[in-house]
Every structure is written in structure tokens, then in C-alpha cells.
Amino acid sequence: MEGDQRMSQQGITDRLFTIRYKCDETSHLKIKNERLCMDCSTKSCTFICPSDVYEWNDEQKRPTISFENCLECGTCRIACPSENIDWTYMRGGYGIAYRYG
Numbered sequence: 001m002e003g004d005q006r007m008s009q010q011g012i013t014d015r016l017f018t019i020r021y022k023c024d025e026t027s028h029l030k031i032k033n034e035r036l037c038m039d040c041s042t043k044s045c046t047f048i049c050p051s052d053v054y055e056w057n058d059e060q061k062r063p064t065i066s067f068e069n070c071l072e073c074g075t076c077r078i079a080c081p082s083e084n085i086d087w088t089y090m091r092g093g094y095g096i097a098y099r100y101g
């Protein structure tokens with residue numbers, strides 16, 4: 001069992017090693033209409049993202065966006081029930097790169 005866990009952790013480490021970031025200074029993710037977020041019952045963006053990019057800010061009544069951590073998978077755009085996320089790839093030369101092999 002311990003051996004399995006060690007192998008699994010090693011697998012994750014190997015996969016993370018295949019990811020390389022070059023982060024832009026401006027966000028490629030924007031909320032289109034923050035008022036919709038106030039009334040959003042699911043707040044899907046705050047739990048669907050594999051990289052924890054969105055976090056609900058109770059004071060500001062909207063999600064904060066740590067766009068630097070984005071893996072550009074596109075899930076948040078589909079998961080938002082109001083189609084309220086303006087989603088683009090990072091500008092050319094920025095963003096995530098996956099190394100294969």
C-alpha cells in the first residue's frame with residue numbers, strides 16, 4: 001500500500017514536471033457582469049476549476065480570479081450557468097505549455 005502511494009505521488013510529480021508556465025500580466029479571464037455573480041446560486045467557478053483560480057469574495061460579492069494559475073482547460077467557461085466568464089487563451093507566448101515524451 002505504501003509502495004502504491006509512493007508510486008502515485010511520483011506519478012503526479014512527473015506530470016507536474018511536464019507543465020511549464022509563462023504568465024501574462026493582464027488577466028485572460030474576466031467576469032462579464034458581476035451582478036449576476038451576486039445572485040448566482042451555484043458559484044460553480046469556485047469549485048469546478050482544477051487549479052482553484054476562482055475564490056468567492058464575500059465582501060466584494062464576486063469571485064476573485066488568480067488567473068496566473070490557469071491551466072487553460074476551459075472548464076469554467078462551460079460550468080458557469082450564466083455564461084458569465086469572458087474566456088480567452090493567454091496572449092501568444094504566454095500561458096501554459098505541456099511537455100510530452
Ligand code: SF4
Nearest residue numbers: 037040043044045080
Ligand atoms: S459561476 Fe458564473 S455567475 Fe456564478 S459566481 Fe461564478 S462566474 Fe459568477
Ligand code: SF4
Nearest residue numbers: 049070071073074076
Ligand atoms: S480554464 Fe480551467 S484552469 Fe483556467 S480558470 Fe478555467 S477551469 Fe480553471
